[in-house]
Amino acid sequence: MDNAQLGAGSTVAIIGGGQAGGEAATLLRQNRFEGRIVLIGEEPCLPYMRPPLSKAFLAREIAKDALIYKAAAAYENARVEMRLNARVDEIDRQDKRLILNDGATFGYDRLVIATGGRARQLPVPGASSSNILYLRTIADVELLQPLMQAGRRLVIVGGGYVGLEVAAIAVKLYDRGPIFFRQERVGRDGQLFPVYKLRTMVPNAEDMLPELREESRNEMLAFFD
Ligand SMILES: Cc1cc2nc3c(=O)[nH]c(=O)nc-3n(C[C@H](O)[C@H](O)[C@H](O)COP(=O)(O)OP(=O)(O)OC[C@H]3O[C@@H](n4cnc5c(N)ncnc54)[C@H](O)[C@@H]3O)c2cc1C
Numbered sequence: 079m080d081n082a083q084l085g086a087g088s089t090v091a092i093i094g095g096g097q098a099g100g101e102a103a104t105l106l107r108q109n110r111f112e113g114r115i116v117l118i119g120e121e122p123c124l125p126y127m128r129p130p131l132s133k134a135f136l137a138r139e140i141a142k143d144a145l146i147y148k149a150a151a152a153y154e155n156a157r158v159e160m161r162l163n164a165r166v167d168e169i170d171r172q173d174k175r176l177i178l179n180d181g182a183t184f185g186y187d188r189l190v191i192a193t194g195g196r197a198r199q200l201p202v203p204g205a206s207s208s209n210i211l212y213l214r215t216i217a218d219v220e221l222l223q224p225l226m227q228a229g230r231r232l233v234i235v236g237g238g239y240v241g242l243e244v245a246a247i248a249v250k251l252y253d254r255g256p257i258f259f260r261q262e263r264v265g266r267d268g269q270l271f272p273v274y275k276l277r278t279m280v281p282n283a284e285d286m287l288p289e290l291r292e293e294s295r296n297e298m299l300a301f302f303d
Pocket of ligand 1 (some may be wrong): 096128129144192240
């Protein structure tokens with residue numbers, strides 16, 4: 079961003095309260111931008127580290143506060159206006175205005191879009207059932223944690239890092255299978271990640287979903303991607 083053209087009367091709006099948005103906000107100030115900085119984030123909390131969500135935080139080894147790597151004072155000192163729990167629904171580029179989910183509008187001179195990623199929703203009937211969860215946010219983990227207990231069954235779809243990390247914690251917390259993965263990366267024979275003691279590998283778990291849902295009416299299905 080060309081700060082030279084941005085005077086003290088200018089506003090930079092940042093959409094997204096993840097690490098990218100939070101860093102952009104404070105770095106702008108460190109780089110001597112003197113105007114108004116507004117960060118609009120959909121989640122209710124300050125920018126936090128997502129990596130521990132599928133590791134120490136899921137395993138309850140660290141508390142929520144430990145995920146927040148920069149305290150509120152850092153944003154206050156940098157004179158960043160935090161509009162948390164607010165979603166930008168529309169960008170009016172013509173008038174340089176943001177329209178928030180509560181109807182509020184915000185004028186800007188420059189816009190930073192740091193909206194990150196989302197978990198891909200599972201495209202199968204019944205995927206909106208309350209026992210089908212995704213893992214992307216603190217709120218997602220808080221829904222999942224109480225379900226991760228002995229006697230329940232966890233099915234994971236998505237054999238990337240996040241799925242594998244959750245599997246490792248599940249095995250640690252309650253050594254019970256089966257755990258299914260969808261992606262080839264895991265290996266059909268279960269040899270690639272023997273440390274996780276995965277008992278069953280099914281590359282195309284979607285095909286089994288109706289049967290699994292029927293079978294596990296009172297149990298948990300968790301899908302991550
Ligand atoms: C469980 C998990 C484990 C991970 N582990 C690792 C790891 O071990 N190592 C690693 O390098 N990376 C890891 N990652 C990836 C890493 O966390 C991401 O790359 C990083 O979060 C990206 O940061 P970001 O700020 O760009 O986006 P995000 O963290 O996705 O933040 C974007 C923010 O924008 C908000 N937002 C979106 N749309 C709007 C809108 N319209 N209005 C307002 N706000 C909006 C979202 O709610 C979100 O808070 C992990 C991710 C997850 C989910």
